[in-house]
Amino acid sequence: MTARDVRTVVVEREIAHPPSKLWRALTQPHLIAEWLMANDFVPDVGHRFQLCGDWGGVLDCEVLEVEPGETLSYSWNHRHADAVYDLESVVTFTLTPIASGTLLRMEQAGFRPDQKQALGGAKHGWQQFFGKLEQLLDGLD
Template structure:
């Protein structure tokens, strides 16, 4: 019996910010700030911690996979039949920070989820930029 690797797709959004990684990190990991740009949540920045993101349309069940302060954060993003992982990577640049978000795990038949993510993530990151701009 051979196991076949099912190919999945990813949504990647990259953006340069004129702020240090520490500032963006706060917006990615503090629940009250996450609520401002993404969704209501009970996030705790700790590997293995489960948390929920909730919106009018439903909720996302998550679990922190890896966390490296000011550098990277990955969590499971499971909703209905979508099992995916969202990874945030922060890289310092001469002018601030390059932020990279990747959500991987979209199966070929999950076109609606994939389309939703390709449209949704750039909007969320626009909102993230607004939240970060207001931080001291």
């Protein structure tokens, strides 16, 4: 498989909150659990952590990049009993200040061409996660 074969999900959303507030929701474990999944996240490059889905699945992750208030990137790997469903990807969040708050861009790269179901699930799933994220941010001080 070449880099050209890799599929990517990109979701952009204007969030009516400043980057600093959004950054807290992306990097504080108790807040991540509110909108994404239970976790043992620490925003330090090289930190290995897990995201635990309410469906019983576990994602093995490693922090790859941290630029406070701007960029957060980590691996997002899922092992499955059926290797066809294994996923090795990288999730990158980019925060850009805009007049109305923050432009949040999420890119998840690493879907193989035979992972159309996973790709579609990610497109749908990230929209749901971002909806929960906005609700969380609306309630934060």
